[in-house]
Amino acid sequence: MHRRFEAVAPNVLRVGDMTEIETGEGKRYLATVLDLFSRRLLGCAMGAHHDAGLVGASLQMAAATRGARSTARSFTATGEDAPGCRRCGCP
Known part of the structure; x- marks a missing residue:
């Protein structure tokens, strides 16, 4: 991506984040995936x-939302392609 965070159409670029949330039951982690255009x-x-299973679950939900044949690409925080997404069973 080379730090270019402008999507020209829906379903082209996705971004994700992991957030730690303090609750009365202890720490919980929230993994999210957003369509960068919309x-x-x-x-x-x-x-x-805070593990790969949680990230994989959020990516699988994103794939189900946009369809398994999504053309979006997933990237790591450093802007590299995220091949680990394929290992989680995500398109």
Whole structure:
């Protein structure tokens, strides 16, 4: 991506984040995936652990929201392609 965060159409670029939330039951983690063009929440998952399973669940929800044949690409925080998404079963 080279730090270019402008999507020209929906379903082209996605961004994700992991947030720690303090609750009365302890820490919880929220993983989210947004469509960069529409800013629509495509997928989210909450759990007790900050791990690949939580990220995979949010990516799978995003794939279900936009369809399994989504043309969007996923990137790491450094802007590289995220091949780990494929290992989680996400398109």
